[in-house]
Amino acid sequence: MSLTQDTFAFVADVVRRRSAIQLEAGKEYLVESRLLPLAREGGHAGVDAYVREVRSARRESDLADIVEALTTNETSWFRDNAPFSALRTHIVPGLRAERTVLDGLKVWSAACSTGQEPYSIAMTLTDVLGPGARFSITATDLSEQVLAQARSGRYSQLEVNRGLPAPMMVRWFQRAGHDWQIADELRRSITFAKHNLLDLPPAGPFDVVFLRNVLIYFDLETKRSILGRVHRALRPGGYLVLGAAETTIGVDGDWERVPVERGSVYRPVHAGAVPSPRPAPGTLTGATPAVPTAAPRVPVSGAPTSTWPVQPRPATTLPTAPRRPAGPAFEQGVTR
Amino acid sequence: MRALVIDDSRTMRRIVAGALEDLGFSTVQAGDGQQALDLLESGEEVDLACIDWNMPVMDGLTFVTRVRANPAWRNITLMMVTTESEHGQIVRALAAGAHEYLIKPFTTDAIRDKLDLLGLVPAEEPV
Numbered sequence: 153m154s155l156t157q158d159t160f161a162f163v164a165d166v167v168r169r170r171s172a173i174q175l176e177a178g179k180e181y182l183v184e185s186r187l188l189p190l191a192r193e194g195g196h197a198g199v200d201a202y203v204r205e206v207r208s209a210r211r212e213s214d215l216a217d218i219v220e221a222l223t224t225n226e227t228s229w230f231r232d233n234a235p236f237s238a239l240r241t242h243i244v245p246g247l248r249a250e251r252t253v254l255d256g257l258k259v260w261s262a263a264c265s266t267g268q269e270p271y272s273i274a275m276t277l278t279d280v281l282g283p284g285a286r287f288s289i290t291a292t293d294l295s296e297q298v299l300a301q302a303r304s305g306r307y308s309q310l311e312v313n314r315g316l317p318a319p320m321m322v323r324w325f326q327r328a329g330h331d332w333q334i335a336d337e338l339r340r341s342i343t344f345a346k347h348n349l350l351d352l353p354p355a356g357p358f359d360v361v362f363l364r365n366v367l368i369y370f371d372l373e374t375k376r377s378i379l380g381r382v383h384r385a386l387r388p389g390g391y392l393v394l395g396a397a398e399t400t401i402g403v404d405g406d407w408e409r410v411p412v413e414r415g416s417v418y419r420p421v422h423a424g425a426v427p428s429p430r431p432a433p434g435t436l437t438g439a440t441p442a443v444p445t446a447a448p449r450v451p452v453s454g455a456p457t458s459t460w461p462v463q464p465r466p467a468t469t470l471p472t473a474p475r476r477p478a479g480p481a482f483e484q485g486v487t488r
Numbered sequence: 489m490r491a492l493v494i495d496d497s498r499t500m501r502r503i504v505a506g507a508l509e510d511l512g513f514s515t516v517q518a519g520d521g522q523q524a525l526d527l528l529e530s531g532e533e534v535d536l537a538c539i540d541w542n543m544p545v546m547d548g549l550t551f552v553t554r555v556r557a558n559p560a561w562r563n564i565t566l567m568m569v570t571t572e573s574e575h576g577q578i579v580r581a582l583a584a585g586a587h588e589y590l591i592k593p594f595t596t597d598a599i600r601d602k603l604d605l606l607g608l609v610p611a612e613e614p615v
Contacts, residue, residue, distance in 0.1 A: 229601075230605070309573065309591055313590060313598040315602075318587075318589035322578050327575055
């Protein structure tokens with residue numbers, strides 16, 4: 153069954169107004185697959201019928217459900233690896249080299265979904281900063297539902313299978329019935345809060361901001377506006393980590409791109425300031441500042457300017473392109 | 489790259505081998521740890537072994553211990569793929585020399601994620 157254009161246009165408008173996420177033509181499959189469970193729950197034959205009911209009933213809770221369904225997605229631990237490797241080998245050593253004392257490091261994990269990213273950051277920082285080091289992570293998402301799971305730190309077997317290195321699993325998790333419970337030590341380092349990227353950033357300033365696989369869903373103007381807010385939320389000399397298919401280049405010129413291994417991170421450039429008095433070990437000096445030019449909208453499923461040399465993955469908390477379907481045997485959970 | 493899939497369930501071997509082949513591996517299969525050791529001793533060269541725990545003749549943990557005891561096989565990456573899901577069992581497998589541990593049931597994405605961690609999925613060139 154396919155959606156009518158009228159249904160798609162209505163849903164896209166609701167999502168855009170409430171989250172600024174653009175659902176472009178071609179994303180009908182996404183709307184259908186995400187809303188079908190809601191439609192069935194309400195006893196409707198399909199998404200068109202469900203949306204007709206939503207439009208006539210005009211209930212706030214229905215609209216919130218739609219936005220939540222379209223902006224939430226599965227995620228994995230240490231997703232894409234490279235950003236966590238950059239945190240370990242370049243960002244923390246870079247900050248250490250520029251400050252006499254690196255204590256109380258503050259990180260913002262934006263669009264954190266069910267918490268795998270902030271917990272992966274916490275595991276990495278615990279390792280790299282050493283015992284007793286203080287750090288805090290503010291983890292935000294638009295969806296209360298995903299934040300509730302993130303706060304609980306409780307994950308299913310299928311969830312812990314996704315990208316969590318076995319040594320980390322035995323170190324930081326304990327069995328809790330059929331699920332796995334993350335250690336309180338990690339939970340205490342993270343504050344979870346509901347936040348819309350279009351609003352003012354959470355209380356900073358931050359040393360590092362993870363904003364991964366989010367910008368690709370916004371139009372150029374919104375990207376620029378979000379990057380401006382993140383810029384103001386970062387300490388001078390801080391770092392911005394974007395997703396594999398994202399860059400500040402062509403969007404916002406107030407960033408210095410720092411090549412790290414085979415990818416990049418970004419540092420805020422402040423008028424009249426020298427961005428990197430002492431570059432992080434292994435980084436290139438004299439990186440060309442981004443020149444603001446008009447750039448075409450980055451399509452959701454494409455990766456025209458991959459900054460990490462990895463397979464582009466679906467977004468953490470946002471609508472995604474379809475992935476290669478898992479075999480039916482896996483979906484059913486093969487055991488022996 | 490070549491992978492050895494060790495499981496006494498033919499269905500499971502087919503599923504794991506299929507997932508690995510989708511990722512570009514060639515595969516060879518064994519029905520228990522002893523058969524797998526025989527293959528290695530006969531000169532079969534593999535980069536990765538995916539190993540079930542509970543199997544007749546020789547279990548997966550014993551296979552891991554035997555592989556780790558032979559320096560000629562030190563470059564083989566060992567990943568347990570098993571229903572055994574207790575915290576202590578994962579610790580035992582890692583202590584015996586397994587590099588990774590994937591608990592059944594799993595999705596094809598999960599197997600890919602694990603191989604990514606192990607550096608066994610070739611990175612694609614940026615578009």
